Amino acid sequence: MTAELPRYYFRVRDNGAFVFRVETENRQRRIEMDQIAVVNIRNGDIKPHGGRTLSPEDKDEIARWMAERTELLAQRDIDDIYRAVDYLNTTAHWAQSKATDAQLDEVTDALLLAMHDLRSVLVRKKSDRLMGKVGKD
Template sequence: MSGDLPEYYFRIRENGAAVFKVDTENRQRRIEMEEIAIANVRNGNIKPHGDRKLTAEETAVITDWIARRSAILTARDVDDIHRAVDHLNLVTQWAQSKASDAQLEDVTDALLLAMHDLRSVLVRKKAERLMSAEPTDD
């Protein structure tokens, strides 16, 4: 089993991960994990743990992890939006076919304001994209 373990373990945190070096080559043949750094996905910073100096290999492994983690989080954000679109469709179907007057009264204002806010942002962003894509006449 110990041969299958990765050399580094990343304990996910809010903004990144605590990075551990995994050691199975010890006398007791136990798994030991030494914290070596904190990796921040938002700004790409790598902060060594304590007085430790990171090797070039450790820094490269952590930098690679940050890039892969950022890609995963970006993909999740887009997937969440696609799920939100599905959920909006389900809400529409609910409002049309199942909702009582009391239920609609409870949620209508909040939904209308949220949808108005979203529409305003989407229209503004679309206009900005269209304006930046137009060739300029100089």
């Protein structure tokens, strides 16, 4: 464990975090966490907690965390998509080499509909991108 704790702690939640200021400078040398704000990554809201006024340092640290968190979540989204590609490949191999007729009967319709939906979205989006590039030339 490091000797010095960070000045802020962010308790992550679905759309952002609860922000706490970490205090260790007290008589008992205990760690105290004082909630100072609630942040929402999706809409960028920063709401001070309990009638507080956030200092410029508080705002800067929250903005830095929000930018880092947004980047991390975007990286995770792409990683999830690459993992989905791997699952599709694994599923194709399973269907070709290991699946029983009963197993295929159970999953084929759901897989075909999901793949059709995905293909439709991807083709439409690619077409939109290509048409946008043609219009800009």
